[in-house]
Amino acid sequence: MIIMVREFLNLNETRNMFLFVSKYIEENKDFLTQADKAIGDGDHGVGMARGFIAVREKIGSKNFNSIGEILSSIGTILLTTIGGAAGAIFGTLFRGASKNLREEDTFSVRILSSMLNDGLESVKQRGKAEPGNKTMVDSLEPAAIKSKELLTLPLKDALIAVSEAARIGAENTKGMIATIGKAKTLGERSLGHPDPGAISVCLILRSMMEYVLSL
Amino acid sequence: MIIMVREFLNLNETRNMFLFVSKYIEENKDFLTQADKAIGDGDHGVGMARGFIAVREKIGSKNFNSIGEILSSIGTILLTTIGGAAGAIFGTLFRGASKNLREEDTFSVRILSSMLNDGLESVKQRGKAEPGNKTMVDSLEPAAIKSKELLTLPLKDALIAVSEAARIGAENTKGMIATIGKAKTLGERSLGHPDPGAISVCLILRSMMEYVLSL
Amino acid sequence: MKKAKKIINNPKNVVNELLEGIVEASNGKIRIIEGVSALVKKEIPDGKVGLLIGGGSGHEPLFPGFIGVNMADGAACGHIFAAPAPNIVFEATKAISKGNGLLYLYGNYAGDNMNFDIAVEMAEEEGIAVKTVRIWDDVASAPIERIEDRRGIAGDLFVIKIAGGISARSDDLEEVFRITARARDNTRSMGVSVSAGSIPETGEPTFLLPEDEIEIGMGLHGEPGVSREKMLDADPLVEKMMDKILSDLPFKEGDEICLLINDLGATTMMELLIVNRKVSQILRDKKIKIHDTVIGSYCTCQEMAGFSITLMKLDEELKKYYDMPAESLGFTKL
Amino acid sequence: MKKAKKIINNPKNVVNELLEGIVEASNGKIRIIEGVSALVKKEIPDGKVGLLIGGGSGHEPLFPGFIGVNMADGAACGHIFAAPAPNIVFEATKAISKGNGLLYLYGNYAGDNMNFDIAVEMAEEEGIAVKTVRIWDDVASAPIERIEDRRGIAGDLFVIKIAGGISARSDDLEEVFRITARARDNTRSMGVSVSAGSIPETGEPTFLLPEDEIEIGMGLHGEPGVSREKMLDADPLVEKMMDKILSDLPFKEGDEICLLINDLGATTMMELLIVNRKVSQILRDKKIKIHDTVIGSYCTCQEMAGFSITLMKLDEELKKYYDMPAESLGFTKL
Numbered sequence A, B: 001m002i003i004m005v006r007e008f009l010n011l012n013e014t015r016n017m018f019l020f021v022s023k024y025i026e027e028n029k030d031f032l033t034q035a036d037k038a039i040g041d042g043d044h045g046v047g048m049a050r051g052f053i054a055v056r057e058k059i060g061s062k063n064f065n066s067i068g069e070i071l072s073s074i075g076t077i078l079l080t081t082i083g084g085a086a087g088a089i090f091g092t093l094f095r096g097a098s099k100n101l102r103e104e105d106t107f108s109v110r111i112l113s114s115m116l117n118d119g120l121e122s123v124k125q126r127g128k129a130e131p132g133n134k135t136m137v138d139s140l141e142p143a144a145i146k147s148k149e150l151l152t153l154p155l156k157d158a159l160i161a162v163s164e165a166a167r168i169g170a171e172n173t174k175g176m177i178a179t180i181g182k183a184k185t186l187g188e189r190s191l192g193h194p195d196p197g198a199i200s201v202c203l204i205l206r207s208m209m210e211y212v213l214s215l
Numbered sequence C, D: 001m002k003k004a005k006k007i008i009n010n011p012k013n014v015v016n017e018l019l020e021g022i023v024e025a026s027n028g029k030i031r032i033i034e035g036v037s038a039l040v041k042k043e044i045p046d047g048k049v050g051l052l053i054g055g056g057s058g059h060e061p062l063f064p065g066f067i068g069v070n071m072a073d074g075a076a077c078g079h080i081f082a083a084p085a086p087n088i089v090f091e092a093t094k095a096i097s098k099g100n101g102l103l104y105l106y107g108n109y110a111g112d113n114m115n116f117d118i119a120v121e122m123a124e125e126e127g128i129a130v131k132t133v134r135i136w137d138d139v140a141s142a143p144i145e146r147i148e149d150r151r152g153i154a155g156d157l158f159v160i161k162i163a164g165g166i167s168a169r170s171d172d173l174e175e176v177f178r179i180t181a182r183a184r185d186n187t188r189s190m191g192v193s194v195s196a197g198s199i200p201e202t203g204e205p206t207f208l209l210p211e212d213e214i215e216i217g218m219g220l221h222g223e224p225g226v227s228r229e230k231m232l233d234a235d236p237l238v239e240k241m242m243d244k245i246l247s248d249l250p251f252k253e254g255d256e257i258c259l260l261i262n263d264l265g266a267t268t269m270m271e272l273l274i275v276n277r278k279v280s281q282i283l284r285d286k287k288i289k290i291h292d293t294v295i296g297s298y299c300t301c302q303e304m305a306g307f308s309i310t311l312m313k314l315d316e317e318l319k320k321y322y323d324m325p326a327e328s329l330g331f332t333k334l
């Protein structure tokens, strides 16, 4: 079998990619909740699943005019349905990601990179987290940085590399002491456990990759 | 070994008999509590033990002038330290038992019978229970009735027969539906379980018997 | 058997220590009677008809937490789940007596009845007049024909509230008795439980309930309820309970009531509110007017999970006394 | 893992249903804002500085149960243990706004801070002035140098009480802000837990604690405390907690305070009273005067067993607002 090399996705495919992401998050609800039970209040999976189920319900068959519109719709849905830190952070991530993509109607590596870097910037502005605080930033920032180096790769290869960078970033949070979010009161007791929000970032990128690989 | 046949106990021996009863009840605290857990609120052993420990503490080395005085002291201590239904009932039992024994200074079968019958009468007056309501009356009444037939027996033989009558009475409560006390809301669910207060009557008589046998 | 973890010192001292905790919280207004487990108000006006409540401990804030302004004058407290001994009641009686007699008000249990009755005999020997109202609001515990066999549960709060009001206004023991008895006669409750409490001296759950079952008709102690059923959702459960409560008095269209949703110990306010939503909907459908709603932990059974619903039907007189402001550790009303 | 048995309907509907339960209990005084999980008073005078509180649900009666007379005007409520989304806060803001701005008052958590901040941006775009006070009373959650990293726990009650008082008296947002912030600055708390709560959607305990251990420095959620220790008797445990609380502000001889002993969910009033006994003894020894003591379930974490101690130091101004009568589902004061 010859694998088609896709350089970009059209608007419907992009929307479908995020519908796939939604299912993926929903399927990992318990896994994320267990991660939050270890160092947080045990609701991260519940919230993320609630948000992404709402995404599926609300944009499932909707047509969009730009990549930016898809991302900002998702962001607003997450912001208004998840609540908690994750709602503000993942809502802000997608809303921030949409900023420079209002005129774009294809999803490519360049768009991926723009989305990750703008999203990262907005998240940092909103939540004041820096790498090392043991948050989703520790997974998002390496992915965003990595994406800038991949502009010439095919989309699938770029997504493989980016999601690997996010995975390593999330893995590294195990060695960090939380200084932001509900885990921060644990101090050293947070060592050894990965940050749940960082895992969510991994899952989002990994499912985007799986979707593109499946085309 | 020749077993001495005791026809009576003197005042100190009578007091010591009830100190022995006290220890016996204390040792059966958990057993009584479990019985009350099955059909009541699970505190009968706790209360009875509290009362009889107080008896040991308060009359342990006290000298008395009559059997009646011993019994009424015990009754007042039980009445003021147990609380609950058992406090009123067992307090009343001992106080009632003392009624006609203010002039007596030896404990004999006749005294035993007077004590059980007067005690029974007071208990019925106070609590309005009749045989068949599944209370301690179902154990106390057969013992009291039996005691009237035994006036010519040696004390130990009378106590053996009386405590056997109480045991059978308590055993029979298993087949009764409670209509008085905390078990009454259970209705048929109280079937199959003996009444905790009836067990206490057995334990009191049985330990009196063991004490006399040990002399 | 998993033992309960409790924040206590010596389990034998829980009652005395909790009473001291109430005294500390009272800002100098309540004292403990030396040597017995009873609390009384420090200042009681001469000639006031005394209101003495009481029962076993372990149900806090019931009973000692309901001493206060336009509430009770004193409480005689027994060991955990055990009626107070007569001497405790009697000492509290003497401390409260201001020449116009006392009303004894407590839940209808064999132990309480006998111990308070012995205390009545002691009080009368001292020339103190006593009238008694026994609370028997639990519709599940006996059929209406044997209403005097029913036990007292969370309806205690409303009856104490009315008794506190009338006893602050009237110096006639007969009148205090009459109106309190009417409050009792107008009050109906029913409870359910999903898991047991435990008494501190044993630490063991007072009953065992399978994971998927609920005990219906639960009282305020470890003694079981009237039946066990498969666990239900809140709404059908409430419907079932309300059927039984409403048809008992019965409560009818046009009636005006006070409503109490009472936590039996470990049930969350979240659950109580979800219950209240359904109870209120049912009452609206039946055109029964809710004058006031009280929700929270008032009459508890240690850490038992479960709740009860209480309705008290008002008339003009009961409403007047219900609406009086009241203040106590366990219940305050503007 | 044993799942919690809760009296609810669909776990996804708990928040909406509990809010409806509060509306039903309010006798027509509180309404739900169509489409979002927020409650507001129906009648708010023109020109009143609005007091909006809020946070995750599952802590009832905190937050929505503190709407009432001389209490909050509205509450924005999130899912269980999740800060409310900004649109919920914003809708409540518009409903409350009477031309003189709003004070947002909530516990200091990353999620709440971010969501309320987004709402502030939305409100300002609409021309509604908003000031924010974040409550950070939990001394266990960060050292005093990083007080702004501390989380808000049961001290919420006292700060809301003061804010409710001043916002009913003053139409100057700056003044409402200043006095509320002072109440916050004068308030210190610490909590412990002996067993976990659970969130309805999973039913699983949010943490596991060995049978003989206690979690020290517990917050209002499933997130663990600052350390685990072997289970202690009540008195030494209280001493330990009081050491940390008293030395933090610090509270000193001659100070006058309000005291709250708060149940985190399933702890009995019996235990709270035993705790209060020791707390009060320590305060008396230190010659710190207790102006008022509040004991009960105010800020909870589902059926978590545990409690917290809160002290708020009074000055003449704070005392004036604390002493105002107040009425709400969760807290009433004569």
Ligand SMILES: Nc1ncnc2c1ncn2[C@@H]1O[C@H](COP(=O)(O)OP(=O)(O)O)[C@@H](O)[C@H]1O
Binding pocket: A036, A040, A041, A042, A043, A044, A045, A047, A048, A083, A084, A085, A086, A087, A089, A123, A126, A127, A128, A129, A134, A135, A136, A137, A180, A181, A182, A195, A196, A197, A198, D081, D082, D083, D110, D111
């Ligand atoms: N200030 C912040 N900046 C970035 N991410 C954050 C911040 N605060 C929290 N997070 C992320 O949110 C996650 C927790 O989300 P969630 O459990 O859903 O919310 P909550 O903490 O309100 O319960 C954390 O694992 C972390 O990755």
Ligand SMILES: Nc1ncnc2c1ncn2[C@@H]1O[C@H](COP(=O)(O)OP(=O)(O)O)[C@@H](O)[C@H]1O
Binding pocket: B036, B040, B041, B042, B043, B044, B045, B047, B048, B083, B084, B085, B086, B087, B089, B123, B126, B127, B128, B129, B134, B135, B136, B137, B180, B181, B182, B195, B196, B197, B198, C081, C082, C083, C110, C111
């Ligand atoms: N009216 C009564 N007459 C005689 N015995 C009674 C009566 N009521 C209760 N009892 C006895 O008391 C026992 C229960 O005692 P206990 O458990 O200590 O008190 P409580 O029921 O107050 O918890 C019952 O088993 C029964 O034998």
Ligand SMILES: [Mg+2]
Binding pocket: A036, A040, A041, A042, A043, A044, A084, A182
């Ligand atoms: Mg969380």
Ligand SMILES: [Mg+2]
Binding pocket: B036, B040, B041, B042, B043, B044, B084, B182
């Ligand atoms: Mg019992």
Ligand SMILES: [Mg+2]
Binding pocket: B041, B043, B084, B085, C056, C080, C081, C082, C083
């Ligand atoms: Mg009992």
Ligand SMILES: [Mg+2]
Binding pocket: A041, A043, A084, A085, D056, D080, D081, D082, D083
């Ligand atoms: Mg949360």
